[in-house]
Amino acid sequence: MMERFEIVEKALVKMLDEKKYAALRDILMVMNPSDIAELFGQVPEKSIPLLFRLLPKEQAADTFVEMDTDAQELLIRSFSDNELKEIVDELYVDDAADLVEEMPANVVKRILKQATPEMRRSINQILRYPENSAGSWMTTEYVSLRPNMTVEEAILRIRRQGVDKETIYTCYVTRHRVLIGIVTVKELLLAENDETLIEDIMSTNLISVNTHTDQEEVARMFSHYNFLALPVVDGENRMVGIVTFDDAMDVMEEEATEDMELMGGITPSEKSYLKSGAFDLFKNRIPWLMLLMVSATFTGLIITAFEGALAAQVALTAFIPMLMGTGGNSGSQSSVTVIRALSLDELKFSDVGRVLWKELRTALLCGIALAAVCFAKIWLVDRLLFGNTDITLTVDLVVCLALCVTVVAAKVVGCLLPIGAKAIKLDPAVMASPFISTIVDALSLLVYFLFAKMILKV
């Protein structure tokens, strides 16, 4: 699929160069809006308004929604007031609200001027909700039915109103604006009798979200329940809008990206990688690097404090990277697993005991296996193969004991920090690899040198 698409893309860019507009229009007309929007990312900026004007009206609006913010701004600036009005009229309210949120003030002014008063009101309502809440990404356009309608009346109402609604497949039954039931088009179509009342077939097992529910939780509910849409209600249980599965998919992707970025020690950003300049990337990455570099002062201090021991047993220094590395890897394994389980809601704070017990046993298994292999490796490879005679059996023992203890400590720190972060309402992903590494690095050095002092008496 994707490869085929690249071929089409190249052909279109060529037709644009050769000014074959009629043929271009014919092809664009049968293309999917998402693909057209992607195509716009590949053509020279100045061709975008021209290409866009080749699209039929409704397809133009669908494509517009899928484009990235920069291209949208460029287009709006090139639009006449009339052209802008045509696009704004075709937009769903939630998309219009997104647009208003992202455009600079003077562009926003022009957009709102072209919107109908009703749409302006809806946009403003959506913009009042906190960012990343269900209220801020809901749409206010849904099909509402009354409980005393018949199936036939309901279908008639959908046929009349449906054209402007983002989804018609789930309909919401309200009384005095309060949500009392849900009925799907499938249920309406499959109802045996056209005279059946909606209240007799509607489902009253209502699962809804609040306008202030966080988008991450909303996305989780979609993947848990497999719904097409979820109703959004206000504090008084009055229905104010719906959120749809396609937005939930975007949120799921966004949240997973954000978690990965945090795990990698990057400040999350909404810009895609290729759109971010070197300076953007620098800004997102330098804070953690700086913090972790400075916090490595501790490991430096520990080494300085044990300089005597290292001088007395020169072989010890060679194993520092292995110890710290294995400790760091062990810790990040636990933290990644726990962070993901927390994000997917598989773990709660009350599971902390079970997690700790599980990690302790896993850590002991890993620690013992690693120490055993390490012991053999040091003796066979470092001592016998490479002939490093500084390595004695006691040095080997110290390294492997320290390794085992470090792995256990790292896994415990790695699982407890994210759960602790969650408990004090911080994002568990912030506690991942880089931050845990620093703690584990210091711990592993301390353990190592203490064993060296005790056993080697250095």
Added chain:
Amino acid sequence: MMERFEIVEKALVKMLDEKKYAALRDILMVMNPSDIAELFGQVPEKSIPLLFRLLPKEQAADTFVEMDTDAQELLIRSFSDNELKEIVDELYVDDAADLVEEMPANVVKRILKQATPEMRRSINQILRYPENSAGSWMTTEYVSLRPNMTVEEAILRIRRQGVDKETIYTCYVTRHRVLIGIVTVKELLLAENDETLIEDIMSTNLISVNTHTDQEEVARMFSHYNFLALPVVDGENRMVGIVTFDDAMDVMEEEATEDMELMGGITPSEKSYLKSGAFDLFKNRIPWLMLLMVSATFTGLIITAFEGALAAQVALTAFIPMLMGTGGNSGSQSSVTVIRALSLDELKFSDVGRVLWKELRTALLCGIALAAVCFAKIWLVDRLLFGNTDITLTVDLVVCLALCVTVVAAKVVGCLLPIGAKAIKLDPAVMASPFISTIVDALSLLVYFLFAKMILKV
């Protein structure tokens, strides 16, 4: 929502203890199958068959599908042949195929015995496709229409056949089994004339996947196009089934989890964290830990080779953890960003030049900023505050030069390895943090000691 659910859960477990079955049944009847399945994870195993038998027939099947494999097996073993037949009859083909794939042989035999011959055939067809392909998670139950039907006939057909179909909202128009168009129920309902022919309103801009398309790509297409369902065709373009958005959401979650696990140096597993025993976790984690521990032999060798230099300038040892740590963090920042962009299809192999150029500039900015701060920190904190007189201005200079070069090298390695992996069809995520760390660790030590040799003449 989630908190409220926990309260319900506790109440239900209590009612079960007190044997209040009638009340329990009333509550279960209005609960969502996903929630009931979750509840089953919280009650003692021996109560599951009892609770399950309280459910009405159709809800029972929906709940069964949402349960985890262990509980499903337990239930099937407790079912009579009649009970099993009732459940199997209610299952959609794709769910039945999943079940057959996951159950032990003797259970599978019982399931297939209760299935209708037609379902057995469909199950076998689905099971022939490679794991993780569109064919293996499609369902063969969809609404197909003929191009010469009228809108009225089409709606009638949906009303007759729809009850057994997983989704009725997207209908597929076929001629000689070849897919020629798509029409949605929304389009059918909103058509102005009941006599309009399907071929006149169907969309012929067909986006389909092949039975062998990988599930990751299928999921990406869902999030790109926002479809409810995608048609699956065979090598001759004949329609064989559909995949639906809810399965795509599960795949997206699975793939993100898998990427995170690989980034954290864990062999991905489909078992959830709390279901995995300590030995499972050990098996998933030990291979990478072992490999990385053994590969740390290189860093050990490098240090041993430069033992003379370290003995001559004792202050150098103290900065090894900081250098390796900052290098590792810089590298994993780049690799995480690039791996995620590759997974989301934002990057192609042909972008390698742009990526390298972007990372080089970012790396230089980061390297210079870190080196400058590090230089000041070492002088002010380590030398002046802690009075470590082994640190001279030249030592400080060596450390900071090595830091800057290490950061640049780490970022280049971090961005190139995942792209290289993709080019040779390996999973880019395998190239992430732990693997990159090992390379960067060795590089940073080499750079450090070479600078020390050149500048400090040790």
